[in-house]
Amino acid sequence: MTNKHYDLAKDERYLQLLSQSFPSISDASTEIINLQAILHLPKGTEHFLADIHGEYEAFQHVLKNASGSIKRKVNELFGDRLRASEKRELCTLIYYPEQKLDLVKASEKDIKDWYHITIHRLVEVCRDVSSKYTRSKVRKSLPVDYSYIVQELLHEHSDDKDKTDYVSTIISTIISTGRADDFIIAMCKVIQRLVIDHLHILGDVYDRGPGAHIVMDTLKNYHTWDITWGNHDILWMGACAGNDACICNVIRIALRYSNMETLEDGYGINLIPLATFAMDAYSEDPCTEFLPKTTKEDALDDKNRLLIARMHKAISIIQFKVEAQMINRHPLWHMESRNLYKAIDYKKGTIKIDGKTYEMTSCNFPTVDPKHPEQLTDDEQILMDKLHHSFTVSEKLHKHIQLLLSHGCMYKIVNNNLLYHASIPLKADGSMKEVEIYPGVHYKGKELLHNVGMMIRTAFQVQGEGETDMDRNYAIDYFLYLWCGPDSPLFDKHKMATFERYFLKEKETHKEAKGTYFTLRDNEEIADMIMDEFGVKGPNRHIINGHVPVHVAKGENPIKANGKLMVIDGGFSQAYHKETGIAGYTLVYHSRGFQLVQHEPFASTEDAINRGTDIVSTTQIVEMNQRRLRVADTDKGTELKLQIEALEELLYAYRHGFLTEQEKKNPPKK
Structure with missing residues (x-):
């Protein structure tokens, strides 16, 4: 030295x-x-999930079982010492300790013996999952009430003859003092906590499923996590910031899938004014195109299905108007062609798109003035004002959006992996495409994602030095472009064909052509070029995306660019299961390498508890390291080395x- x-x-x-x-x-x-x-x-285990879409039961189960990591640990530890049924019961207990204990106590004849055996097994699992951490970190993860006891059990082995009575007495006393249930619950939660060191969400917590608010509550209490924002998250962020087009889209999607729980139960959004308006304005309209498309529709009676369809149409018509107003305000977005009200011949019931005339499935627009089609009626404006107020004053929604802001960004670089939700806009030749996000201000690649992220934060900031209300208002409007703009890094398609899907039968009009990124992302040179742009270094570097479901049923591979790009949206959302053939991908990155986990649809939490059913998962080894990675090989290791130098x-x-x-x-x- x-x-x-x-x-x-x-x-x-x-x-x-x-x-x-x-x-x-x-x-x-x-x-x-x-x-x-x-x-x-050893390097801590990272867990990657994408496109949860409100499917909170499947999400919570995948968190609890750590994408099969706990089951693998149990199988490795107990091997032939336990029967398959016993290992399954132990895993279920670790996932759902409170509920499983109730079932055990109702059927177990010798509960004290069961407590003894189970606590010994849990200690063995906990000892294994805690072995890669310092005692200090493990201690900080332990519940205060049992910290000392757990530490003693973890570091003393019952097979040590000098300690056998000591360990046995600790466990016997836990049972005799009536603390066995609490202790078992605590141990199970410690195992869940330690098996995963950090959680990465690659966007799209929201929409389609019933419990995005429950997912956010789960994340709020999770030990350490981050998120790269997805287009559906951005939509809800825009709604929270007061973007009326985003508000309409959020409500429309909820009605389309007949999942209003997040809106009504989660955030207290009052949809009664919309229902009242819809029953009046569309009282004679069957609204066939707007019947809910969801697995729940069979559970709805005809009256409720019709009410939802009318509400669905009412908010959609308002959405198209509000979007047109916003598009007209911002010509730099180059989205004038999406103002389709101007392309309708209201007398003939036809519409002209890309020079071709199509007959509409219906042309009943009682609230649209053909001369001023973007203008809201007085009643629509009153309704919009009420909905705007509901979103902007929802305390819980604001807290959850602040969580997204504090834990999230447009992209993240961690341990030589570049994470972003959807795409990097590219030109046809594969080079970075410049995008005009302010009048006369263009960015591409890393600068584009950085400055988009800064604009998003501007929408939620109090006016500061050098900023004006105009800056903030534009930032709020820009959420619409991020949701459906052709060069948005969160969308990257030539259009969002919402209107066409409702009113035109011709499939050619429904097509949403993907950007160049999606046609070139299997090219290793393109992946390398993007990682170079973001300064991602190292021989084993990767891009990890979500956003576009992987169509496993059609033979699509989630591993692209010779292993340098991984897409882990396999479709958590039930709405995608028929299309993808699976129920999602997750990724686990531990000290020995990457494992991609393909999940089958999750039955239910009730089945998991009562019958011990787990998500059927297939693990694919993506990349194994020649040597086991250490903390020294990670970003945390770089920080520690700097601290050591100091x-x-x-x-x-x-x-x-x-x-x-x-x-x-x-x-x-x-």
């Missing part, structure tokens, strides 16, 4: 600050030893008299 050259004059203020935390050679040396040891621990500099300063060690103050006497 004495051979190193330190610019102590330059670093003097920093070292003085550092010395307050490490006031002596002994303190600094101890911390260096600690950090060096951490660098040699501490070594502090040691040098102490030992050469540049800084004086501080005397430790004796703790006050009690």
